[in-house]
Amino acid sequence: MKIFVHGIGVLGPGIDNWESCRRLFTEQCSYDDSVTPAPMPSTLPANELRRSSDVVRWSLQVAQEAVQHSQLDPKTMATVFASSGGEVGILHKICQSLDSSLPMVSPTLFHQSVHNAAAGYWSIASGSQRPSTSLACYDSSFEGGMLEAATLLSTDQEEFVLFATYDVPAPFPLFDTRPLIAPFAIAFVLGKHALPMSLSMLDITVLSEHNAKTPTAMVHTRLESLRLGNPAARGLPLLHTIAKNLTTSVFFNYLENPQLQIDHQPCRSCPD
Amino acid sequence: MTPLYFGYSTLVSSIGRGKQAHLTALQERQSGLRPCEFEGRKLPTYMGMVDGLDEVSLISSLRHFTCRNNHLASLGLQQDGFEDQIAEARQQYGAQRIGVLIGTSTSGILETENAYRHTDHKTGRLPAAFVPRGRYTQDSFSVGHFVREYLQLTGPTAVVSTACSSSAKVFAAASRYIETGLCDAVVVGGVDSLCLTTLYGFSALQLTAPGPCRPCDAHREGLTIGEAAAFVFLEKSPRNGNRQTTVFLGYGESSDAYHMSHPHPNGQGAILAMEASLQSSSLSTSDIDYIHMHGTATVANDQTEDRAIAAIFQDTTPCSSTKGWTGHTLGAAGAVAVVLGDLCLQHGFLPGCLNTNTVDPTFSSQVLLQNQEQTIQHIMSNFFGFGGNNCTLILGRRS
Numbered sequence: 001m002k003i004f005v006h007g008i009g010v011l012g013p014g015i016d017n018w019e020s021c022r023r024l025f026t027e028q029c030s031y032d033d034s035v036t037p038a039p040m041p042s043t044l045p046a047n048e049l050r051r052s053s054d055v056v057r058w059s060l061q062v063a064q065e066a067v068q069h070s071q072l073d074p075k076t077m078a079t080v081f082a083s084s085g086g087e088v089g090i091l092h093k094i095c096q097s098l099d100s101s102l103p104m105v106s107p108t109l110f111h112q113s114v115h116n117a118a119a120g121y122w123s124i125a126s127g128s129q130r131p132s133t134s135l136a137c138y139d140s141s142f143e144g145g146m147l148e149a150a151t152l153l154s155t156d157q158e159e160f161v162l163f164a165t166y167d168v169p170a171p172f173p174l175f176d177t178r179p180l181i182a183p184f185a186i187a188f189v190l191g192k193h194a195l196p197m198s199l200s201m202l203d204i205t206v207l208s209e210h211n212a213k214t215p216t217a218m219v220h221t222r223l224e225s226l227r228l229g230n231p232a233a234r235g236l237p238l239l240h241t242i243a244k245n246l247t248t249s250v251f252f253n254y255l256e257n258p259q260l261q262i263d264h265q266p267c268r269s270c271p272d
Numbered sequence: 273m274t275p276l277y278f279g280y281s282t283l284v285s286s287i288g289r290g291k292q293a294h295l296t297a298l299q300e301r302q303s304g305l306r307p308c309e310f311e312g313r314k315l316p317t318y319m320g321m322v323d324g325l326d327e328v329s330l331i332s333s334l335r336h337f338t339c340r341n342n343h344l345a346s347l348g349l350q351q352d353g354f355e356d357q358i359a360e361a362r363q364q365y366g367a368q369r370i371g372v373l374i375g376t377s378t379s380g381i382l383e384t385e386n387a388y389r390h391t392d393h394k395t396g397r398l399p400a401a402f403v404p405r406g407r408y409t410q411d412s413f414s415v416g417h418f419v420r421e422y423l424q425l426t427g428p429t430a431v432v433s434t435a436c437s438s439s440a441k442v443f444a445a446a447s448r449y450i451e452t453g454l455c456d457a458v459v460v461g462g463v464d465s466l467c468l469t470t471l472y473g474f475s476a477l478q479l480t481a482p483g484p485c486r487p488c489d490a491h492r493e494g495l496t497i498g499e500a501a502a503f504v505f506l507e508k509s510p511r512n513g514n515r516q517t518t519v520f521l522g523y524g525e526s527s528d529a530y531h532m533s534h535p536h537p538n539g540q541g542a543i544l545a546m547e548a549s550l551q552s553s554s555l556s557t558s559d560i561d562y563i564h565m566h567g568t569a570t571v572a573n574d575q576t577e578d579r580a581i582a583a584i585f586q587d588t589t590p591c592s593s594t595k596g597w598t599g600h601t602l603g604a605a606g607a608v609a610v611v612l613g614d615l616c617l618q619h620g621f622l623p624g625c626l627n628t629n630t631v632d633p634t635f636s637s638q639v640l641l642q643n644q645e646q647t648i649q650h651i652m653s654n655f656f657g658f659g660g661n662n663c664t665l666i667l668g669r670r671s
Contacts, residue, residue: 001452079527086412086433091381091469095388098468103313110473111533111658114377115412115433120659123527129544131525132661133441136412136431144430151448155273173391173398174384177406206428206454208368257368257426 001150004267005200006160007070007189009062010239011037012226013182017065025243031222036182043125051108052121053089054183059118059166060125062187067126067162070189071197074126077189078158079119081134081165082145084231085178086115088170095174118166130158141165142186142234143254146262150204153192161190165232181229186239194267200242203263212259213251238262273447273552275668276506278518279361279457282352283502283611284344285598286320290351295615298623299643303597305484305496305627310466311382317480320498320599321466322347337418339380339409340499341465345418348463348501358423358459358505371427371455373446374416375439375462377603377657379431380409382467415463419503427455433603435657436566438462439502440606443665444523446506461503462607470497470602477533485569485600487593488578488639489628495568498599502607504614510670518614521650521666522553528660535572539580541662542654546584549652549664557585560666561648562622563637564613566656567593568600574632577654582636592640596626606655610665613651617669620647 008018013033015021023029039061044052052060059081067074090113094105111117116134123132131152137144142165149163166185169175194201207213216237218224226233237250245266252260282290286304287297297304308319328343349355362370387402397403408414416431428449432441439462446458474480474497481494510517526548528541535542550556563585565577574593581591594612601608616622624640631639648669655663 078525084411084413091384091410094469094473095381095385098385098472099388099391103468103472105469105472105476107473107476107533110469110476113469113473114435114658116435116657116659116661117532119434120527120532120661123529123660124531127529129527129529129541131444132434132527132659133432133445133525134434134659134661136416136433137429138407138411138413138417141413144428147428147454148430148445148448151445151452151454154452155448157448173396174406176398176403177384177410209426255420255426255429258428 001154001204003150003153003202004191004194004198005188005202006072006191006195006198007066009065009187011039011058011062012184018069021239022243025240031220033222044121053087053112054168055087055166056118056121058168058183058185059164060122062185063122063162063164066187066189072160072189075128077128077160077162078130078152079122079132080145080149080161080163081119082141084136084138084141084167085170086136087113087117088174092171092174139231140254141231143252143260146204149190153190159192163188163190165235167230167232181226184230184233186232186235198267200267201265205261207259207261209257215253216250273522274451275519275521276447276450277510278614279505279507279511280354280357281504281611281614282348282354283500283608284322284348284351285500285601285608286322286498287597291615294612295619297597298615301626303484303626305599310471311468315471316482317475318484318496319466320496322499334421336405336408339383341380341415341463342418344465344499344501345415345463346422348503349422354503355423361457361505362424365456367424367426369427369456370425371449371458372416372420372425372429373432373442373458373460374419375432375442375603375606376415376464377433377435377438378464378467378469379412379414381469383409385468423459434661435659436602436605437655437657437661437663438603438606440655440663440665441525443520444525444663447523450508457505457507459503459505462604463501464601464603465499479570481569484627485595486627487567487569487595487625488574488631488635490630490632492569492571492574494570496599498601500598500601500604500608502604502611504610516669516671518617519668519670521668522549524548524552524664526662530660533658535576535656537576539576541660542577542580542656543583545662545664546580549666553666555650555666560589560650560652562651563589563591564609564651564653565591565593566654567595569595578635578637587636587638590622590638590640592623592625594623609653610667613653613667617648617651617667621645
C-alpha cells in the first residue's frame, strides 16, 4: 500500500515537536530527555482544555501540529487514533470512585473514559465529520493504526487520513500493570496522492512469518529505551528515516508473527 | 465495496446461546431483560445479563485471559459450531490469511474495578496476582488477542473501540483489509460485558431506564445495558452448500463533530453515515426493506435517529430497534444487530419493537411494534457511539 506523508507532529520527553525531533536526528544534538513537555493544544476550547485528560492533550497536540505542518484543511481528513492504554488516567479515577461505600461515576468522567474520547474531542475541535476509528493493539498500536490508515487510503475511501498514536503512563497503582517509560505521541497527515508539500512516500507491507526481519532499532540507547518503553514510540525509526531523507526499508514488530515493512522514499524523488 | 459473504455467524446474549435461541426469542417476542442485580448490588434499572459466565473455564493455555469479557467471548465462539468451522477455514486459507477484528468498549475493566477494591492498605498497590494479568483482561486489546489465540489465527488483528459503534466499524475495517489483500477472510465480532463503570456511568448521565427499555415509545425513559458476544466470518465467496446466504454489502462512517455524549440534534452525522452506506452498496433508499435502528430508547437517540431516517427515507420503510430483547450491548451492539439481521433475512420477518406501547407521536418514520412476516432483500443497520462516532451497515440476502 503506497501512501504519502504530508505532515508530522511529535511529542515526547526532550522532543517538543517535529522540528526538534528532526534536528535531534540530523544535527547530532545530544538527546536530553530530562524535560517532559506539558502540552496545551490551542485547538481545544479553554473550558475543555481545563478538564481534559493527559491523553487528550498529548494526542491533540501532535494532531494539531501535523495538520498545521500539512497546511491542509482538517475537515477533509478521516482520523485513525491508535493507543494501547487509551484513557488510563480516567479509568483510574473511575475505579477509585467505584471503590467506596457509595460507589458512583461522574458523568463527565464517564464520557471521557471511552477509548475514542481523544478522537471525539478532535472531531469537535476540527469540525471534521469524516470517519474516525479508534483502535488498540497493545505493543503494536502504532503498526495497527498505520495499517488501518493505509487501508482507508488504498481503498479510495479517503483522500486524507490524520493518524495519531499516543500513550501516557497510567497513575499509580494502575501504572504497575503497564509501566510505560514516558508519555509519547506521534501524528501523521497521510494522503493518497503526492502533493507539493509531501515529505515522503511510504509503501507498507505485512511480511509473512518466513520473511520476518529484525525490527529496526534506534542506535541511541535512550531513544531505543523509549522505543521499547512506549507503544507510540515504536514509530521512532520511521521518524528517523524521514528526518534523514533516507531511501530505505524500516521493519516493525506487528503482533507475534507477522511483521510490518515500510519502504521509505523522500518526496524529492517521489513519482508524481 | 465488493460484497462479502457470511461464511458463519453466531451470538450469545441475555436472550440465549446461539442463533436458534435468538430466532425463537425474536419470533416469540421474549425479552432477555430483568431487574439489575450485579456483583451483589441492586441498581434501580434493568439489565441484559448472560447467565453462566462465572462457570466458564478457559483451557489452561489461555487461563491468563480469565475475566468476564473473555469468558463471554469464549462462550460465543462455542455456539453454532463456530470454533470448529473456523478451524476448517484455517486449514483452507492458512492461519496467517485470516484477520481478527473485534469491537469492545470496556474490555475486561470489571477485573480492574475489583482489583481496586482489594488494593493493599499499606502500600496502595493492586493485588500482586492481578498486576501481570492487566494486559490480558482490562487492556483494550485483550479480547482481540484472546479470540486470535483461541481460534489459532495469526493474521492482522486489532480491537476497535469507538464506544457503541465499535463492532459495527469492524465490518468496515474487514472490508478494507480484504480489499487491500491484507487477508482473505476476517473473523469480525463484538464482545462487551457488564461492569460497574457502564452501569453507574450511564446512570450518572441519567440515561438508564427504571424498567426494561422501550425503544421509540412516547414515554421511553432510557436504555437498558446488556452484554453479548457475536461473531461473523466474512469471506469473498459463498461457502459450498450454502444455497442462500447473507452478504455484507456496504458501510458508511461519519463523525458528528458536535458533542461527546449527545447526538447532533438534526442527526447530521447519522444522515452522512446512512448516505455513505447506500453509496458504498450501490443501493438506493427504495432497495432497503427494513431499517434496523440503533434505537437505544434514550430520549435523544431515538428522536435524532427518527429525524435522520425521515430526512433520507420516505416514511414507508419499516424500522424498529431490537434493544427491547437484548438491551444495549454497547461495544457488541454492532455485531449483535448484524447477526439478528442475518436471522431476519434468512427467516423472512421483521421484528417489531419489544416493550414499546405507543410510538412517539412526534416521529415520522414507520416504527414497527409487531413482528411482520415478509421476504426481505436488504437491511440497513445504524450504530451511534459516544464521541459522535457513527456507522451504518447494509446487509443483503443472496441466493
